[in-house]
Amino acid sequence: MNWDQLDWTALDRLRDLFLRGTPTLGPYWQSVSDLANYDFTYGERIGWKWDAVLQGLDPGEWRSSTGAIVDWGCGSGVAGRRIVDWLGGDAVAGLHLIDHSALAVQYAAAAATTRWPGLRVQTGPVPPDKPISLLVISHVLNELDGAGRGELRRMIGQAETVLWVEPGTHSASRDLGAIRDELLGRFDIVAPCPHRELCGVIRPGNEGHWCHFFARPPGGIFAESSWVRFAQRAGIDLRSLPYCYLVLTRRPREQPQKDGNDRQEIRILGLPRKYKGFAKVFGCQISGVGDLVLQKRDARDLFKRLDELSGRSLLARVEGDRLKEVFLEAPSESQTEM
Numbered sequence: 552m553n554w555d556q557l558d559w560t561a562l563d564r565l566r567d568l569f570l571r572g573t574p575t576l577g578p579y580w581q582s583v584s585d586l587a588n589y590d591f592t593y594g595e596r597i598g599w600k601w602d603a604v605l606q607g608l609d610p611g612e613w614r615s616s617t618g619a620i621v622d623w624g625c626g627s628g629v630a631g632r633r634i635v636d637w638l639g640g641d642a643v644a645g646l647h648l649i650d651h652s653a654l655a656v657q658y659a660a661a662a663a664t665t666r667w668p669g670l671r672v673q674t675g676p677v678p679p680d681k682p683i684s685l686l687v688i689s690h691v692l693n694e695l696d697g698a699g700r701g702e703l704r705r706m707i708g709q710a711e712t713v714l715w716v717e718p719g720t721h722s723a724s725r726d727l728g729a730i731r732d733e734l735l736g737r738f739d740i741v742a743p744c745p746h747r748e749l750c751g752v753i754r755p756g757n758e759g760h761w762c763h764f765f766a767r768p769p770g771g772i773f774a775e776s777s778w779v780r781f782a783q784r785a786g787i788d789l790r791s792l793p794y795c796y797l798v799l800t801r802r803p804r805e806q807p808q809k810d811g812n813d814r815q816e817i818r819i820l821g822l823p824r825k826y827k828g829f830a831k832v833f834g835c836q837i838s839g840v841g842d843l844v845l846q847k848r849d850a851r852d853l854f855k856r857l858d859e860l861s862g863r864s865l866l867a868r869v870e871g872d873r874l875k876e877v878f879l880e881a882p883s884e885s886q887t888e889m
């Protein structure tokens with residue numbers, strides 16, 4: 552597949568279908584070419600969202616899983632491949648691909664085995680008694696009718712860990728938030744929530760808000776004429792990659808606590824808003840969600856990097872609505888004081 556081979560009839564049809572955001576009436580992939588076109592363009596953008604999510608997680612913590620990795624609603628398989636890559640490629644025990652489109656499963660399986668010839672790729676239903684180590688779900692929720700949701704719930708019931716990414720729309724995010732709250736008693740929440748309470752965003756009074764973040768496309772994309780032309784033709788903003796996500800596990804994990812200096816974790820939702828001498832962030836913390844003020848004089852370096860903060864966690868002392876002694880939490884790196 553290359554940029555000269557793009558099939559705009561197929562891409563436009565798929566885009567219209569995705570934008571509709573309503574349950575689909577069965578499989579819609581019409582050919583292998585549909586999947587190749589999707590994988591090369593829209594699928595790749597979804598891959599950038601996964602990159603943003605996985606950057607905040609330590610693969611070492613999840614690598615020891617020995618059971619199956621299942622990519623449910625795999626489409627062209629971009630999410631499953633991102634996960635296998637993140638976990639170390641050939642080191643992964645196997646990848647199980649599921650989609651109600653046989654063409655999609657076939658495409659995703661071929662793409663995975665081309666990339667990792669030694670990888671054990673399975674297809675077909677997962678037996679009800681088979682544990683799933685990692686269940687990968689990506690951009691599928693709004694396509695599901697009641698039966699589809701029931702099937703997905705059954706898979707979640709078999710999973711030890713769930714990695715789930717959806718578009719960062721108001722409806723997808725609030726839908727995911729409600730599912731999160733339903734699963735709270737059975738799973739521990741790894742991300743994005745810095746607490747194990749009910750979701751603050753879907754509490755009454757916060758109807759206008761939604762938990763979402765913005766991924767950054769790889770550097771250099773804006774200078775690539777092919778991507779720029781694609782975005783113009785498709786009518787998308789290349790810079791804007793909104794997503795929401797959920798990482799859940801049944802594995803025992805430490806509970807988050809305030810540190811010795813009374814600092815706590817705060818996840819920045821959406822984008823920080825910059826004003827003269829201060830910024831407002833919509834933050835999620837154990838007490839709920841709301842606007843928090845970051846004074847430039849309290850965090851000069853952080854202030855210069857506000858654009859990078861969507862989805863990141865801060866460690867801070869909260870005084871009223873003001874953030875003090877702010878650290879940027881970087882799970883895979885060392886902590887950075889700002």
Ligand SMILES: C[S@@+](CC[C@H](N)C(=O)[O-])C[C@H]1O[C@@H](n2cnc3c(N)ncnc32)[C@H](O)[C@@H]1O
Pocket residue numbers: 569575578579594597623624625626627628629630649650651652655688689690691694695696698699700
């Ligand atoms: C928008 S695509 C996303 C594909 C892929 N997960 C990704 O992130 O690129 C949604 C996929 O979910 C699949 N799907 C929709 N309803 C389904 C169902 N009830 N059971 C299994 N797969 C389903 C579709 O066939 C399609 O491949």
